[in-house]
Every structure is written in structure tokens, then in C-alpha cells.
Amino acid sequence: MFSKRTRRLNERHFALAAALSLALAGRATGCDLCAIYGASSARGESSSGFIFSVSEQYIPFRTPQLNGGEVSPVNPDYLDRSITHLVPGYNFSPRFGLSLNVPLEYRSFRRTDVRYSLTAPPVFFTEQGTDFDLGDVALIGRFAVVQKNTMNYGVVVNLLGGVKFPTGKTGRIKDEVEQTEIFESFLPPGTPHDPLGHSVAGIHEHELSPGSSSFDGIFGLTLNSRWHRWFLNSQFQYYLRTAGESDFQFGNELIVSGGPGAYLFLKPAFTLSLQANATYEAKSRDQILGQVSDRTGWVAWYLGPQLALTIGEHLSANAGVDIPLTIANNGFQNVPDYVLHAGFAWRF
């Protein structure tokens, strides 16, 4: 069930990560330990005021997989997705902050699928194009339950919680559910079937939808710990989905990521750190018209390096790549070749 490819960290996953990047506004002072302390302190949001961050995530979904094994269709689908997150935020105190995640999504895609009709034979069609849309905006709060920072060590634990609002377009989901309804009307009552049984595409329509029309819960926990030059960061994220457009409900998602790292450069003007970041991602199956689809959902592992840079007292940046190790996807889906992510934050 596992293959060499894995699945995406999608727009919804990235909402928390973008909010977390707000913590990267760093500062650097005179000595090595001071520089470490300054950067770590910045990660723990140890100051109040406005922060603005921009994060970018690029994922090419160009690997078709059937039940976890790579396949080679004649005319393969693809989706190249780029999401830019604009995240203004405000820390009311070192312990409590709010941020607004505004995703702008660009998609370039090609997909071949079957379109059913009530009155005529189905038709194979191929569509190709690009879209640029506003995604679902999320409001996320942060509360630091532990904030201990000294020159030699530091521990910061943040609790995160928020809501994703239905601001993105959902015409694609509506159309997909309509196709499900037509397909189901053809079946004798009680016939076992998949609600996405009408689709033969590796890129389903709901994957092209910038929004879901649902109010979803976002929960997270972050742990940042440091000892001298060394650190261990980890994140726990959970996305609780509710029914949205045409009763389509995305599956709940759990993401756990993190790993050890070290500061490579410690200068008065800047710090640079490198982290080995592993990610576990489990996405439940989606529900269409109250039925679970076995052509959605996956469990995936990623591994990759992540660089974090702080310059002066206001600017920080980070960049990384997640390389797929394994994926167990359900049914036929396109999965990512890799995940690129980068961003910067400015603390006012």
C-alpha cells in the first residue's frame, strides 16, 4: 500500500504553518548565545505588536497512484498548485496573539474525466487551464502555555485554535456532486458503489476547488525546545471538517511534524539554522452525499531540510522542501512530486 510518493500539504494544512511563521521575526545581538537566545525568543513570540508574514507553497501533483502504487496512464493528469498566504497578525501580549490567514491560490492543471448526462451517453473530455482565486480565510489564535527562555536553554509550548471560513469559490465541488447524483440515479437502489464512481481522473474536481463552503475547526500545538546551539521543534495540527458545498465534506486531517536542528551561523547581524524535518500526514476519506469515498484520503510521510534565517530585529525567513518517502493513497489519485515552501515575516 505504500509507494515512493506522497501526498500534499494542502492549503488548509498550511494555514497553521503560515500562522506559525509569524513567530520567526528574529533578533540578533552581540554574542553567540545572545544570538541564539534572540532567535529562539523570536520563535516563541516573546514580544507584542503587529507582525506580517508572506508564505509560499508550491506542489506539483504529477505522480498518478492507484492504491499506493505508481501507475502510468496514457494521458496523465497533472496539477501544479501554488498558494501564497498573506498573514497579518497581532500579538496582544507575549502569550496571546491572533492572525488572519488569507490564501491566494494559483493552479495550472490538466485532467481527463468522464461526464455523465441523464439523456445521452457519457463523454470523455480533457480540460486544461489555469485559475487564480482567493481560498478559504482562517482566523487563528495562539496562547503560549509555557515560555521559558534563557541564554542556555529554552522551551516554548503554544496552543493554537481557529476557524476556517467559507470565503473561497466552490463551483467545482457543486459540479462534482451533481455528477455523483446523476451517476447514482442510474444505479438500482441499494447497489454498492463509490460516490466518486463517476470519475476516472487522477485530479478530482474538489481538488481544484479553492474553497469548501464549510466552517472548519483548526487545532494545533507547537513545541520549541533549545539547548545551546541545538534545538528540537515539533508541531501537531488537526483539522476538523464539516459539511460544506452540496453537503460535500472533506476528511479530517492530522499532521505531526518536527525534528532536530542546529544553528549554523551565529552573527550579531543574523542567524541561520538548519533543521531535519519529518512530517506525518493522515487525511481521512471525504464524504459525498453522506457516503465515504474510497477514492480519497491517504497516509503519507515526508522528510526534508528546513532553513531558518533571522536578520536584525525585525526580519526572519524560512525555506524548505518536503521529499515524499511513502504514501498509502486510496483509489486513483495524483500525489505530489515534492513540496516546496518558503516565507518571510516582518515584526513591526
Add this chain to the structure above:
Amino acid sequence: MLRVVLLHRLVTYPRTAFLALLLGACVLFTVVRAFATEPLISFIQPFGTNQVLVHFDTDANRTYELQFINSLPAGAGNDWSNLFVVNPLPGPDHFIVPDTCTTPQRFYRLRVTP
């Protein structure tokens, strides 16, 4: 130990090796044939006032042509026509094809290649 003996015999007796390879190929061919199901129209059901639905399953990596003809036998200008074609897909699937009844009778068949 058994493996060593077999390998020794295959190397020593090329004729035996050839026969063993031939036998293996035959077994493999039989297994592959067994997994590729024959094309079958599962069922045809009335739909609405003047339509029928034709159901059939498909295997991976094969082309299916659902064809119809209004009278038999075929030939002399009376040929089978394609109603719906399924190009090779990476996995098995199920298709339902609605067809409008415009004649008193219609016959269907499913062609598959390869």
C-alpha cells in the same frame, strides 16, 4: 541445497533449462489470462420513459467499445456502431451508459482490446 542442485542442472543441461523456461512462460501466460476478465455487459435496465442503461465493468489498461446495432445479422451496410468508448485506464472501473430507445429493438456488444 536444492537450489544449488537445480542451478547446477540448468547450467549443465541447456536443454533442461530451455524446457524449464518454456514451462515457466506457459504458466505465466495462463495466470495473466486468468486475471484478464472477459468483456461482459453486466445488465441492461429500463430508465425513464424511453431510455435504457447499459452497465459493464472494465479492467485496467484495456480499450472497451460499447457497440450497438438495430437488427441482426450485421453486414451489407448494417454494421455495428460505437455508442461509447473507454480508453485504457490505470485501474478497474464500472461504467453506465444511457441510450435512448428510438427503434423497436437494439442489440449491444462489448469489444475489448487487447
